[in-house]
Amino acid sequence: MKLLQRQIFLELLKLFGLTVSCLLGLILVGRMLQLRSLFLSQNIGILNILQLFFFLTPFFLLLITPIATMLSVFLTFLRMSTDNELVALKANGVSLYRMLPAPVLFCSLCTLFAFFISFWGLAWGMDMFKTKLYYFAKTHSKFALQPGVFNKEFPGITFYAHQVDNEKGELKFAFVRDDSIKGTSVVVVAPEAEVVSKPQQAEIHVVFHNGRIFRQSGDELNILKFGTYSIKLDLGKLLTGFNFVEQKAKDMPFFRLRDIRKDHGLMPHEDDRFFRKVDTEFYKRLTLPLGCFILGMFAIPIASVFRGLKQQYGLLLAMGLFMVYYTMFSIGVSMGESGTIPPEYGMWAPDILFVFVALFGMRYANLERTPTVVHWLLHLRLPGRKEEAGA
Template sequence: MSLLSRYLLKELVVPLVVWVAFLFLLLFVMQFLRGSEVILGSSVSLGDMGQLIVYLAPHFLMMALPVAFLLAILLGLGRLSEDRELTALQALGIGPVQLLAGPLAIGVVLAALMVLITSTAEPWGLTSIKTFVADLIKKNVVGDVKSGVFYEDLSNLTLYAETVNAEDRRWTNVLLHDDREPSAPLLMLARNGQVNTNRAGQVLTLELGDGEAHRANQDSESYSVITFKQAEIAVGVEGSMGRRNRFRSPKEELTPTELLQAADEAERTGGDPKPFLNSLYNRLGHALAPLSFALLGTPLAIGRRQGGRAWGYLLSLGGYVAFHLLMRFCEQLGLQGRVPLPLANQLANIIFGVVGLVAMYRVSRAGTVR
């Protein structure tokens, strides 16, 4: 590897790593604050936090890598332009096109890495995180229900226990108000109860014993009372936590093979396969974004003379937002049948790439854009 190649890689790789780390931390903090009621429960340990980071890491990397790469190009190569190092390189016969090789090589590596992540690690992480958070909620309910205190962290459910055994966490003299059906609220009174933590998955089960259930139907103005020896109240954890557990849609939890199978099954049963195919092609479009960012970012970085870091930050943010808006617009064209789905989800990359090639041509002709 030549001295110039090593120097350019240093100018790109170092800020790329720094910005990936910064954006990853920012995304995790945002998710942490959004789900603090779950993550900050009394039963959550440092090991749980580490496991949470592992599950979320692939998804956060898919979000952070493209924008971090664009920032690295605009700030790294932009510094060379501002310090007149590009002018010196041009005097040695090294043109702007030769400078594109470094960013493009890194873009190819990042694109391959993102294709691998979105095909394997990201679906695994998004699938695992839902079960993991469900288990966290179960642990928190076990640990956070206190004697003589109303527990209201499960939306539309209010739980009260007169006493809580410190050893086995069993409750005595329990009150449970279930308002998930506003027209027919349910009130349950029991002498004992506990959380069943043995069932895996996204179902939280409250076991109550020796009590009675009161239900009032507001539509018919009827009131019923039922006594029971043993009762179980199943709570869907994802739904019960409302906005505290907003993770990705099921399509993003499927691998490419599973998406193709789901599309084939939808077509055989008379359904619409487009949402599944669109999800697959959309992932590929986002994964190839570093290539178009390399083609567009390089001429913009080496062609500027002034503006400094603020210019780089603003252009990176504007370019990333524009890319996603363009992706969404082209995606809708594909879903409406105006453009084939594979092409629709690559149009943003194609447009950015073409604009970048035109800009590179202008920079090559002029040496630099003044």
């Protein structure tokens, strides 16, 4: 039995490592172009990109650990079932329950790992990600324009230049429109301008020479001539979607969420929607790690019941079942944040449902009985096979 448990545990670990690596790699590659597009110019080296991805890893690991746990257990027991190893073990008096110590230990370790990420790793990763992202924006980005193209990278500001020399920072026939002030529109036009970068201050200055300023406020229009006029731009505004001042529930440590739930006075300027997000995020940090153990146990009877199924079809089946879980989970998040239902109901519902299915399925799998619904699914193509045999 010790040898059996060791072999099952090692196979689970190998599949878990392979699954996490593949899923994490696919996610991070998909984010690469999105991350690079946050900057005006492509001056961020691959090592810097990898460093940013490393800090995003805890966020993604919290999402993929449950499915990686489920796939590892499912594929392991599906292989054992397909190779008739389960039949041989049961023929020698080893019941399904006696095979459980290894997967239980494996699922417990995955759950503890997910709890560690949920309680501490997620907030640390997001803090470091924002810090490094802002640092790279200051030290690596520069203002790069394309000639004859309107640039709207900065919120509320539109740039245009007929001729551009990005190496020297020189602009010819430059135009800028500033709508960042509510109710007021400012247009600056000049035959010449230059771009001065100040990375250490996270600022860029666009200096116009011998131009005009058109300022419109309501029905009033003012026109001013100038010799030199400078516009200051904050590089931090390049980071679309990253507000370094606003506190978001998804970026907070777990224990900070707990304290805010107990005392709303810690965030006196926030509204009810913010506190609903805090409640939802709090239960999300609890239910996702527990989902590792529940989905892992759920996968054992499913793999045993669908014995003989090819691994590629088994993989699709497992992914489909996880999508059911994740869809319920996403609906719970949306309804909890909107206030449609209490967050705890929506967040705990998928785990509770899958616990009952796992217990029910484990009993059937140990008795080597197939539920009627599964029996019907396995024989959907039976009439077609009979027709082929008759032909």
